[in-house]
Amino acid sequence: MIDLMNQNRHRPRIDLTLIFGLLGGLIFFFGLALLLPLAVAVFYNEPSQSAFLLTSLIATGGGIGLFLLCRPTEELRVREAFLIVTLTWFTGALIGAFPFYLSGVLESFSDSFFESMSGLTTTGATILGGVTSDGIQNPAIEELDKSLLFWRSLLHWLGGMGIIVLTLALLPLLGIGGMQLYKAEYSGTTSDKITPRVQNTAKLLWSIYVGFTVLQTLLLWLHPSMDWFEAVNHAFSTMATGGFSTKNLSIAAYDSVYIDVVIIIFMFIAGINFAMHFKLFSGDFTTFFSDREIRFYTLLTMLFILFISGGLWLSSSYTLGEALRFGSFQVVSIVTTTGFGTDDYTLWMPFTSFLLFLLFFTGGCAGSTGGGIKMIRILIILKNVISEIKQTIHPQAVIPLRIGNKIVDQPILRTILGFFVMYLIVFLSGTVIMTFFGFDFLSAAGASIASLGNIGPAWGEFGPVDNYAVVPYTGKWILSFLMLTGRLELFTVIVLFSSYFWRH
Amino acid sequence: MKIVIVGAGDVGYELSKILSDEKHDVIIMDRDSRSLKKISDNLDVLVQEGNATSPVDLVQAKVKNADVMLAVTNIDEVNIVSSVMAKRLGAKTVIARVRNDELSRPDSPLSPSELGIDTLIHPELAAVHEIRLLLKRASATDVVSLAEDRMQLIGLRLKASSKLTGMTLEEVTKTIDEIPFRLVALTRRGNTVIPKGNNQLKSMDNLFILCKTEDVDSFIKLTGHKDEKFENIMISGGSEVGELLAKELSQDSQNWNIKLIEPDIEQANVMANELKNVLVLNGNPTDPNLLVTEGIADMDAFISVTKDEESNIISCLMAKHLEVKKTVAIVSKPEYLPLSETIGLDAAINVKASASDEIHRCIRTGNITTIKALRGIKAEVFEVVASNRCKVINKPLKKVKLPDGSILGGIIKESGETEIATGNSVIHKGDRVIVFALPYAIDKVIELFQ
Numbered sequence: 001m002i003d004l005m006n007q008n009r010h011r012p013r014i015d016l017t018l019i020f021g022l023l024g025g026l027i028f029f030f031g032l033a034l035l036l037p038l039a040v041a042v043f044y045n046e047p048s049q050s051a052f053l054l055t056s057l058i059a060t061g062g063g064i065g066l067f068l069l070c071r072p073t074e075e076l077r078v079r080e081a082f083l084i085v086t087l088t089w090f091t092g093a094l095i096g097a098f099p100f101y102l103s104g105v106l107e108s109f110s111d112s113f114f115e116s117m118s119g120l121t122t123t124g125a126t127i128l129g130g131v132t133s134d135g136i137q138n139p140a141i142e143e144l145d146k147s148l149l150f151w152r153s154l155l156h157w158l159g160g161m162g163i164i165v166l167t168l169a170l171l172p173l174l175g176i177g178g179m180q181l182y183k184a185e186y187s188g189t190t191s192d193k194i195t196p197r198v199q200n201t202a203k204l205l206w207s208i209y210v211g212f213t214v215l216q217t218l219l220l221w222l223h224p225s226m227d228w229f230e231a232v233n234h235a236f237s238t239m240a241t242g243g244f245s246t247k248n249l250s251i252a253a254y255d256s257v258y259i260d261v262v263i264i265i266f267m268f269i270a271g272i273n274f275a276m277h278f279k280l281f282s283g284d285f286t287t288f289f290s291d292r293e294i295r296f297y298t299l300l301t302m303l304f305i306l307f308i309s310g311g312l313w314l315s316s317s318y319t320l321g322e323a324l325r326f327g328s329f330q331v332v333s334i335v336t337t338t339g340f341g342t343d344d345y346t347l348w349m350p351f352t353s354f355l356l357f358l359l360f361f362t363g364g365c366a367g368s369t370g371g372g373i374k375m376i377r378i379l380i381i382l383k384n385v386i387s388e389i390k391q392t393i394h395p396q397a398v399i400p401l402r403i404g405n406k407i408v409d410q411p412i413l414r415t416i417l418g419f420f421v422m423y424l425i426v427f428l429s430g431t432v433i434m435t436f437f438g439f440d441f442l443s444a445a446g447a448s449i450a451s452l453g454n455i456g457p458a459w460g461e462f463g464p465v466d467n468y469a470v471v472p473y474t475g476k477w478i479l480s481f482l483m484l485t486g487r488l489e490l491f492t493v494i495v496l497f498s499s500y501f502w503r504h
Numbered sequence: 505m506k507i508v509i510v511g512a513g514d515v516g517y518e519l520s521k522i523l524s525d526e527k528h529d530v531i532i533m534d535r536d537s538r539s540l541k542k543i544s545d546n547l548d549v550l551v552q553e554g555n556a557t558s559p560v561d562l563v564q565a566k567v568k569n570a571d572v573m574l575a576v577t578n579i580d581e582v583n584i585v586s587s588v589m590a591k592r593l594g595a596k597t598v599i600a601r602v603r604n605d606e607l608s609r610p611d612s613p614l615s616p617s618e619l620g621i622d623t624l625i626h627p628e629l630a631a632v633h634e635i636r637l638l639l640k641r642a643s644a645t646d647v648v649s650l651a652e653d654r655m656q657l658i659g660l661r662l663k664a665s666s667k668l669t670g671m672t673l674e675e676v677t678k679t680i681d682e683i684p685f686r687l688v689a690l691t692r693r694g695n696t697v698i699p700k701g702n703n704q705l706k707s708m709d710n711l712f713i714l715c716k717t718e719d720v721d722s723f724i725k726l727t728g729h730k731d732e733k734f735e736n737i738m739i740s741g742g743s744e745v746g747e748l749l750a751k752e753l754s755q756d757s758q759n760w761n762i763k764l765i766e767p768d769i770e771q772a773n774v775m776a777n778e779l780k781n782v783l784v785l786n787g788n789p790t791d792p793n794l795l796v797t798e799g800i801a802d803m804d805a806f807i808s809v810t811k812d813e814e815s816n817i818i819s820c821l822m823a824k825h826l827e828v829k830k831t832v833a834i835v836s837k838p839e840y841l842p843l844s845e846t847i848g849l850d851a852a853i854n855v856k857a858s859a860s861d862e863i864h865r866c867i868r869t870g871n872i873t874t875i876k877a878l879r880g881i882k883a884e885v886f887e888v889v890a891s892n893r894c895k896v897i898n899k900p901l902k903k904v905k906l907p908d909g910s911i912l913g914g915i916i917k918e919s920g921e922t923e924i925a926t927g928n929s930v931i932h933k934g935d936r937v938i939v940f941a942l943p944y945a946i947d948k949v950i951e952l953f954q
Contacts, residue, residue: 179548196506196529196550409537 014502017070019084024066026088029167030095031059036154037099041147048145051102059095079501081180082492085164089484092163093117096155105148107136110473117480119155120163121487122369124243124339124456125479130469138469141248146229152244153236159487160240160369161209161274162186169202178202184492186367194275205274208281209369213239216266223258238266241370243339243456250341250464251329260325260342264332271297271336271364292404293365297335297375300362304331304355311352327352334359337371339456341464357459360449371454371486373423377416380408384417422490427452430482437475447471451482505529505867508570508595510556510586511577512539514836515601515627517547518860519574523867524549533565534577556586559593568594572867575600576859584619591620599623599866601859603744623866627859632748634858635832636756638851639737639805641720642830643729645710645851648876648885649717650938651916655924657688657714657885657940658724659878661850664707666728674701680726684924685715688911688940689883694842696883696942698911712878714913714938716922734804734830735761740789740819741810742766742775745834745855749809754781763798765789790819795826805830809853813837817849824848872950873936885940887916888953892933896952902927907952909945913938 034056041049076084096116100106106115111127118125129140141149158166164185168178178198193201213235220231233246247253251263269277272294280288288294309327313320326343333340334356345356363372380403387399401408430448435441439461446458447468457464471479485493495501505528509516512534520543524530530549533556534540540551554561556577567573573595575583580602587600600621602608607616608624616624637647646659662669668676673687690699691710697703705711715723737753739746742764753760762782766772769786776784787794789810800806806823808816813835820831835841835852844852857877865875875886890897896904901912912925916936923929931937941949 193550196524196531196548197527198548200529 014080014083018076019080019087020066021070022067022076022084023087023091024063024068024070026063026084026163026167027091027095028060028063028067029170030092030158030163031056031061031063033154033158034059034095034099034151037147037151040150041145044146046145046147048099048103048105048147051099051104052147052151054102055095055098058098076180078180078184079495081184082495082501085181085184086484086488086493086496088163089120089159089488092159093120093480093484096120096151099148099151103145103148105139105144107138108132108473110476111138111469114468114476114480115152116155117483118456119152119242119244120159121454121483122156122159122240122242122337122371123451123454123483123487124156124237125450125458125462125468125483126244126456127467127469127471127476129248130467132469133472141246149233149246150229153233153242153246156240156242156244157213157236160236160242160270161206165202165205168199169206185488194278204278208274208277209239212266212269212277216262219262220259223254223256223262225254225256226259234263235266238263238338238340239270239369241267241270241336241338241364241368241454243333245340252342257325260329263340264329267332267336267338267340268301270338271332271368271370273365273367274369275367276365290404293376293379296379297365300375301331301335304335304359308352308355311349311355315349315352330356331359334455335362336364336368337453337455339450339464341457344463344465346459346463360446360453360455360458363453371452373420373453376403377419379403380413380416381420383408384413419490422494423452426482426485426490426494430478433478434471434475437472447479448482451479452486454483454486505571506566506569507531507572507574507867508533508565508567508590510534510562510565510573510575510583510590511601512536512543512551513576513578514856515576515859516574517543518856519576519863520547520549522860522864531565531570533561556582557589559589562586562589562593570595572597572599574863576863577601580604584621587621588619597622597866599625599863601625601627601863603628605629625859625862625866627855627862628744628748630858630862631745631834631853631855632752634853635745635749635807636752638830638832639734639753639807640758641724642732642734642804643724646712646878648878650714650876650885650887651914651922651936654717654916654922655714655914655938656717656720657712657913657938658720660711660713660724660727660729662705662707662709662711662727663729666707668705668727669707670704672702672704673699676705680723683715683719683723683726684926685713685719685723686911686913686924686926688712688714688885688913698909698940698942712940714940715924732804732829733758735759736803737762737805737807738795738798738800738803738823738828739764740806740808740816742768742771742784743809743811743834745809746807747775747779749807750775750779750782754779763803765794765798790815790822792822795819795822800826800828803828805832807831808833810834813840817843817847820849821847824850883940883942884946885913885938886946887936887938888950890931890933890935890937890953894953896937897931897933897935899930900927901925901929901931904931907941907945907948909942910949911940913940 034052038052041052093116097112100112100115101109106112114127128138131137162185164181182198195201216235217231220226220234230246237244276288276291305328308331309323312318312327313323329342330345345353361373362378363374364370366374366376383401387401390399427448431445434444434447443460443462446460447462450456450458462468507523507528507530509520509532512532516532520530520532524547531552532543532549533552533554535555537553544551552565567590573590575587577583583600587598591598598621602624605626606612641647644658645661648657687699689696689712739750750762750764753762764782765785765787767788772784772786806828808819810816816833820833823831830850832851833849836854836856841852861877873887875884877884914925915923915929915931918934939949
């Protein structure tokens, strides 16, 4: 604080040198990540090599240039952290779009950006294989270069645990203010660190993430219909709860119970708080298994599997086994906001479809790679409803809101209720805009919530076997915005649009 | 190092800030979730809600694997109990903060080591010692005793009338050639720099000068500052610091004329009974009438040590207005410290920083023997032992390249002889070296001597 008075006396409210300097560092890092698909392109000797090389050069060069030009030395403050995190994700998606555009695979830059943002935010909505509003036929997924397919999955994987967290883990650059950035990117109610230093926390989270990804790759590869390439891509996509597949038919293309089960298990794992995984690995079983959010998440998933599979069994030609297999896959895929598909749920009977529609709003646990509102928030809101009922009957009663042994304080409750209302407002605005483009209620609402919740496949015209190519370009930018807003949990992005943020 | 701090008050906050900046793994525990939230919002440390005297909570805060456990809550008993438990649980070093110094007196029936506490620290006592040094050095803004008080680092605010004003550092060295001294730092408008030969001194600059203790008086005289002896002092506030200060001064060899103002009549009675040579007044320290009636204009020094920092500053300003020669206030809010210079406060004492200083010294391992953070400016003076493998020994200092932002002040030879560093001084192995360093240079300096 002494510095505040001494050195930073003339520092502007929002220090642009600092912001662009750090942004430069992060972009540089992103440019390095582009070397991976470049290697894949070189390995398979694909024409997209030059696109990757060019993009990587632009990103690393531009990033370093920006960093050296600005040389950030000051300490980050909260509002600057919001701006940096949002800008980083936006720029990341922008850079991520170049390989699709430069390689000539996609004719429109808007489409490239949509695909890239959908990848980075782990949404998994694609425009591949469809005809755009101005009549351009986008190539189907299977027609793409392997390096581009790999890039889509890698975007998922980088965005899953978070670009900032990754950078924190690998580069000491963000030592200053890393905490603020970590919080602005973190998904969930409280950004609990698992070690005292944020850098170590980031390292641990990423090691767990990498560990699970490697394990899943191995398990997928054991199946004869998956080669190394497909196993890696699907593992990236699963652990990030993304949803991009290397097949147009998604996981249905393999039609294998083994692959379904492996993916169900790992989607479920990815939907759990990674800090809790850490507890589990460090031998603290009680904390993991007594965690209210994990219990609620498991219970809710089980219940929905029960009702949906039951409904499927009664209403269709599926055997009990098939109903359970397809029911549980779709439930876990949607609840974790992954968006893989093995069955077209839009054709199910209304009861099961509607149950699944409800799951579009939940999302995984806080601190997982999943999107959505998050289990803990839903749990607290439900508990709040119950205590409101109690309060009505006993007006004088003092009723604390308990989650396990912890009391939820009023300020936290207020934040959560605020988040919930904001979520609905953003969802409804998204729906209104989509209806404006001429889509029916269900398609519009579906596209809006599937983007905001980072799920991917939606309803009506955007079902699991369809794609988003047909949305007009403006609509694609708006959906991309919803994805980003959803991934960064609303407030990180939305504060930037409030006049309070820029006011001196 | 893994450090567990118990107590997230001001001292806890200050310590966790310093220690996390130094890349230690810090876990801080407190009962109050609000003060924890403030910490987790601002610092890169892990916070843990819990009771300092609950063994279960201590285990949860990972006290078992801690290298250092610091108990710095506001309550002595809590600090002692939790330290004892932490030691039993396996914490390697345990440091407790106490306000009452009874435990560490030689005649205490129970010693800290019997309880398993490695170090007891008394920030209030440290603050009292600091104030006493300032009273004895009338014109100094800071006095840091080094080398077992054989050398002192003094802060001087340059008056426009001083003959040094306007001179460059080189000229100063030529003017004052009979006394060895070293100008280690200069603070101007809140910025601290290590001056070079061609830097010009301006009035109101705060100079930090290292010289031998016996030379300090003559040095101050040469600079054109009067260094008179203080006699009449007024202490405002019978807080712990006030009481301790009055007690210490009344037992001093010098004959002080002490007046102490305490607003609470009961506390005033207690102190009047206890302190025989002190005139205890019952009244409000910010009441100008009382101050004038009690002859504040005749006072040499006015020391404000009430718990209310804002009123400390106000009453000091009032005293300054009535031309008291020296005003000292307890100011613990770090935000206020840089102000002290601007508003004309002669010296600001920060109890919380004294606490973190002391603890910091216990934690700094290796060859550092004394460390002292200077108030209001971000810099530290420390004594470091030159090991026999380091690059700085056995050659004249002008050939030694020190990291930017650091300067060698003096050398304490193994024989006990002290020397103010000049370009021709040579450090031998085992010598202690007094180094003044800005924060970013500290680690580099320590590395250099290892």
